[in-house]
């Protein structure tokens with residue numbers, strides 16, 4: 222019998238790389254997407270048996286070609302690349318919009334391209350064959366209180382909103398996987414993520430190892446019926462608890478002290494990043510990182526596999 226084919230967006234990155242490795246182990250034929258097939262990450266992946274193909278999320282035609290015939294597709298979009306790239310900053314300035322809004326537009330369009338291309342091969346996808354990495358819709362889930370949490374809404378506006386509306390047949394084969402706080406994220410804002418953090422001390426939030434665990438989580442999801450939404454997390458705990466573990470692992474002393482969002486923004490070298498991340502911490506406190514949605518967890522996946 223010929224092997225099933227999974228096409229993995231973002232295969233050279235954290236989440237996609239994890240998914241590529243796990244499905245390879247499970248006996249799938251894995252096709253990994255990249256813009257640069259000769260990069261060190263792409264060649265390393267190729268040496269493990271992943272078929273590396275060149276495609277660009279800005280080019281829907283290139284996606285249609287590489288998705289063709291897939292039994293499964295893993296989708297991920299990256300808000301932070303267009304947010305930080307100097308040429309994107311310059312373009313945003315020319316357009317008279319913030320880099321946060323600019324990155325929303327890029328991520329939204331790339332997600333839409335993935336959905337439009339995946340819809341052209343819906344028939345070949347397994348019953349549960351479209352796995353989309355996403356987040357909750359901050360604007361809707363907070364009743365408009367957080368209407369500019371762009372890196373959440375750019376994902377949720379496509380996965381699931383656009384897919385549900387435009388492609389019911391694809392939506393029927395989709396699973397949405399929300400991802401918890403990457404435990405590595407303090408590296409993005411070294412001077413404020415912990416040192417001047419505005420996250421609430423009381424609300425438990427999901428924490429996640431994207432490169433270590435996204436593959437196992439997605440593979441477990443692939444064994445479930447379609448049409449469900451999940452929160453991929455290794456641990457759910459408060460920030461003081463997380464910081465305690467982090468300090469222990471890194472061999473440093475750390476005390477938790479919460480500051481106002483403005484103080485965190487002031488302490489962040491890149492002010493726009495400070496605004497986006499401080500809004501995320503506030504949203505995570507109320508209504509919550511998952512926006513109050515009812516999402517299935519790793520425990521639910523374990524229980525289902527025991528049956």
Ligand SMILES: NC(=O)c1ccc[n+]([C@@H]2O[C@H](COP(=O)([O-])OP(=O)(O)OC[C@H]3O[C@@H](n4cnc5c(N)ncnc54)[C@H](OP(=O)(O)O)[C@@H]3O)[C@@H](O)[C@H]2O)c1
Nearest residue numbers: 231232233234235236255256277278298299300402403406
């Ligand atoms: N940090 C957190 O705490 C956290 C929590 C939840 C969700 N997230 C979300 O996670 C996402 C990032 O995921 P990640 O860490 O897995 O990403 P990553 O490691 O930075 O990898 C990004 C991947 O996307 C690919 N890519 C980017 N632009 C592309 C394009 N135009 N065409 C084709 N491929 C493209 C890259 O491939 P090539 O470079 O090889 O082309 C790479 O494989 C972000 O959207 C972020 O909001 C983050």
